[in-house]
Amino acid sequence: MRILLTGSSGWLGRFLAPRLRAAGHRVTGLDVAPGAHTDMIGTVADRALIDLVFAERGIEAVIHGGALHKPDIVRYPNQAFVDVNLSGTLNLLEAAVAAGASRFVFTSTTSLMISTAIREGRGDAAVWIDETLASLEPRNIYGVTKLAAEQVCRLIHAEHGLPIMILRTSRFFPEDDDTHLILSGENMKANELLHRRLTVEDAAEAHLVALERAPEIGFGTFIISAPTPFVPGDVAALKIDAPGVIARYFPDAAALYARRGWHLPQSIDRVYDAGLAERVLGFRCKTDFTALLAAMRDGAELPVAHVADYISPKERSASVAN
Numbered sequence: 059m060r061i062l063l064t065g066s067s068g069w070l071g072r073f074l075a076p077r078l079r080a081a082g083h084r085v086t087g088l089d090v091a092p093g094a095h096t097d098m099i100g101t102v103a104d105r106a107l108i109d110l111v112f113a114e115r116g117i118e119a120v121i122h123g124g125a126l127h128k129p130d131i132v133r134y135p136n137q138a139f140v141d142v143n144l145s146g147t148l149n150l151l152e153a154a155v156a157a158g159a160s161r162f163v164f165t166s167t168t169s170l171m172i173s174t175a176i177r178e179g180r181g182d183a184a185v186w187i188d189e190t191l192a193s194l195e196p197r198n199i200y201g202v203t204k205l206a207a208e209q210v211c212r213l214i215h216a217e218h219g220l221p222i223m224i225l226r227t228s229r230f231f232p233e234d235d236d237t238h239l240i241l242s243g244e245n246m247k248a249n250e251l252l253h254r255r256l257t258v259e260d261a262a263e264a265h266l267v268a269l270e271r272a273p274e275i276g277f278g279t280f281i282i283s284a285p286t287p288f289v290p291g292d293v294a295a296l297k298i299d300a301p302g303v304i305a306r307y308f309p310d311a312a313a314l315y316a317r318r319g320w321h322l323p324q325s326i327d328r329v330y331d332a333g334l335a336e337r338v339l340g341f342r343c344k345t346d347f348t349a350l351l352a353a354m355r356d357g358a359e360l361p362v363a364h365v366a367d368y369i370s371p372k373e374r375s376a377s378v379a380n
Contacts, residue, residue, distance in 0.1 A: 059160070060084045061269075062117045064102055064150070065124030067093025067371040069232060070165065074123065074262040081266060086115045089124060091371035102146030105153075112157045120154050121265055122147060123165040127231075128200045133373075136199045143203035144210070151214045151222075161221045161272035163265055164211050168228045168254070168281060168330055170194060170201035179327040183293040184253075188331040189226075189279055208279065215277045223268035223275065223339075228283035228330050229255045232365035245320040247362045251347040252304070253329040256284045257361060260343040267341040280335040284346040288329050296326040308347070314354045 061078060065071045066087025075095035078085045087096040088111060100107040102124055111117065126134055126142045147164065154162050168187070173195040176185050185191075196202045208224050215222045229250055234243040247255060264282045287307045288296065295303045300323045304311055315322055336342045345361045353360050 059269075060086070060116050060118045062086050062088060062111060062115065062120045062150075063095075064088045064120075064122050064146075065165070066096045067091045068123065069258060069368070069370075070123050070230070070261055070265075071095055073258050074121070074265055077262050077266055078121075086111060086117065089371065091375040093371055101142065102149055103141040105149045108149045108153045109156075112153045117154070117157055117159060119159055119161045119163075119269065120150055121163045121165070121269065122150050123265075125165070125204070126200065127370075128169060128198065129370075131198060131200060139199045139203045143200070144206050147207040148210050151210060151220070155214065155218045155220055159220065161223070161269060162211070163223045163225065163268045163272065164207070165265070166204050166208055166224050166226045166279075167201070168226045168283065170196045170205040170208070171226070172201070172328070173197055176328055179297075179325070182297060184296040184326050185328045186290045186293055186331060187281070187328055189281060189334050212277070219276075221272040221275070222277050223272045224279040225264055225268055226279065226281045227256065227261050227264070228281070230258045230261045231368075232258070232363045233368040234366050241321060243366050244360065244362070244364045245315075245318075247364055248320065248347075248350055248360070249323045251284050251345070251350055251362065252323070253286050253288065253326055254283065255362070256282060256343050257345045258363060260284070260345055263344075264335070264339075264341050267339060271339055275338065278338060280339050280341075281330050281332045282335055282341070282343070283330040283332045284343045285332055285336070286329050287347060293329070296329070298325065300324055300326045308351060310355075311351060314351055318354070 061083050063085050067089035075085055088098045089096045090101050126139050171191055174197045177197055196205055211222045292303050349361055
């Protein structure tokens with residue numbers, strides 16, 4: 059297929075584009091910043107450019123991974139999020155319909171499911187999060203615009219029948235978390251594999267599976283995250299004694315962590331359940347907390363990428379320009 063991949067210079071794009079090409083697809087990469095997998099420079103908010111790309115490249119399918127993200131909140135005004143995340147998504151959807159595209163995959167985020175109350179860890183138990191969670195009250199402009207974009211996807215599918223897969227990916231960014239600085243970046247990412255993270259390789263693979271399954275499924279919204287070892291009955295204990303719960307599933311985890319000077323989470327406030335993606339989409343992340351501990355036991359390279367000084371290509375480009 060001739061595929062338009064937005065966000066092709068970003069962290070996901072650099073892993074996804076080669077996989078798409080290896081699968082035999084002809085990929086046109088679109089990004090605001092140059093990159094190894096980017097063919098055209100520009101923003102999805104530019105409708106004339108989007109129409110030009112579809113016309114010149116004969117686009118048959120779209121994977122829309124480009125967006126302004128949570129760290130961008132301190133760098134860009136709210137209107138920029140509306141222009142890129144919402145209007146840009148509408149531009150792509152309408153262009154796809156006009157071109158008779160066969161499928162559309164939208165990279166969304168689990169962040170839009172996290173209210174201020176969940177973010178602050180209120181309540182006596184961890185929140186079990188699956189696709190039935192309601193009502194959704196995103197806590198920032200990033201989540202608000204991604205949720206609105208999901209609703210536009212739903213509307214376009216209903217009105218035009220365009221097969222659309224929405225992937226609510228959990229965390230896979232490589233840099234340090236800008237809000238949690240107590241633990242080292244690697245330690246934090248390892249902990250998050252228990253309940254709110256996946257590898258970028260698994261994120262890329264999920265998009266390939268969604269691309270193939272879209273016409274058959276028609277429309278779907280899926281949480282994409284490493285499979286959690288926990289069950290809903292653990293939520294109360296996870297909030298007050300996460301190490302005790304973890305020890306029941308992984309008896310040697312504390313010792314393995316101690317060898318590295320790492321710390322297990324003392325409390326877990328949310329758990330993402332990716333079971334629907336496994337049952338309906340047919341996708342399950344290959345890397346989970348079990349795989350992480352196996353690598354620690356064997357002295358092998360850890361399966362979670364950590365690049366503490368990672369800077370997104372658009373910010374590097376802006377820095378050079380200035």
